[in-house]
Amino acid sequence: MRLRLSVPVALLLASTALPAAAAAEPPETTSTRIALRDATLTRDATREVHSDSAFDLVGLTWRGQAPEHIEVRTRTGSGWSPWTALEPIDSAPERGTQQGSEPLWTGRTDTAQVRASRGGVDVTGDLELVAIDPGTAPAAAPRSSAPGQPPVVGRAQWGADESQMTWPPEPTETKAVAVHHTAGTNDYRCRESADIVRAIYRYHAVELKWGDIGYHALVDKCGTIFEGRVGGLRDDIVGGHARGFNHGTFGVSMMGNYDRVVPSRDTVESVAAISAWKLGTARVPADGRTELIAGPADNSHFPPGAAVPLPTIFGHRDVSKTACPGQRGYEQLDEIRARATTLQRDNRP
Structure with missing residues (x-):
């Protein structure tokens, strides 16, 4: 029988764990x-x-x-x-x-x-x-590195080769979370998730010449959260996940294709948890609304300079001409907002 921990218990265990050992050399990608x-x-x-x-x-x-x-x-x-x-x-x-x-x-x-x-x-x-x-590496256990943060597999733990990171962090202000899916396939094993993240990192950073992975966080179908863009958890840093709306947003991507498949409860819970925590660090309510100014983007619904009202947790398709985060993923946004709101309330001092 699998024992499922509530988010507060998981956070307690992660925060009281022994310090991580020195990161091993990342697998060659x-x-x-x-x-x-x-x-x-x-x-x-x-x-x-x-x-x-x-x-x-x-x-x-x-x-x-x-x-x-x-x-x-x-x-x-x-x-x-x-x-x-x-x-x-x-x-x-x-x-x-x-x-x-x-x-x-x-x-x-x-x-x-x-x-x-x-x-x-x-x-x-x-x-x-x-x-x-991407090579292969043993799965690393997620851990919390900041107060109230849900457990996350850090860049060193999933095997990021930092020599591939050539996009210096650019500061921004977190006003909202944009929810994505990585698309492609759901046919992967969760022990392969770190390999998938490394492969996406190589594709974004090197092959597409972005200089880093575009998402701030990625969540696999078992609910494991992976750190994405350098500095994006600790600070408010511009990512590369929704062109025209990268400034002012934190990008979370569900690993898989959620057009026809409903995201697992573990995935929804973890997306809600990382969204609640990140918005909370900026004192932004998970059930609120905000206004973002559209930047230039060929695939945007809005012209540059347009003031766009949005929920503080929205789907990529709300701002771009895309199916992302998939129809079934998009249908979970109300549940993600509700759960994130509850987590913010429960963790309020």
Whole structure:
């Protein structure tokens, strides 16, 4: 029988745990780029690529206009996976970043197929496939590092290679939490979660040239919270999770695709807990409303300079043209707000 701890008990255990041992050397994370124009194009406008080394996560990158439709599948010993649709990520090419799709956790494989089109015309030859091997490392236990903070697996504990972090922290003011999902797949084991975070970090920081992982926190389907953007827990730091609304927000991403799958109770509880704590540090009520000023973004619902009223916990789709955090994830926002409000009240001095 699994014993489930309430948030206050878990916090007490985490805060009274022995100090962490010195962090081990992070696993080596590598990535390979494969130009799809060199791959064979089949009759159904599919390109198949094979990597000389195995990988666990893929993304697609391009220059110029984004494809309207992108689908990926991979092959394992049991055959081909289902096709998975990937949305473009709204990047900032004028700042030297790379345009690309959402990442997809594939599990161990070395072969992928890609379909991409724009206006009904195949454009897979314009894309590059990024294949990432995050290495493996033992799962680290989450712990609390600040008063009232829910237990979190820190960057050193999940194996962040800080030499890849080239985006100096930029201060902001936390007015709201933006809730996301990483999309891709729910077909992962929670002991792989740190590997997934390392792979997303490599994709965001190195391959998309953001200089760091975009989210401030990530929550897996077992409810484990992972620290994201450097300094984003300790301080109010700009992230890279909702272009046009990165200033003034704290980005939390549920690891998985929650378009058709309902987030687990553990995930909802942990998203509520980290949101309640972070908003509480800024004296912002979890059930309140705020106003954010839209910045420039190709994928935004709002023009630059618009004053946008929002709940203090909102979904990515509220500000951007995206399905994120998925329909089923979006339907949990009321529960997340209610639970975060209760946690703020219970932890009030």
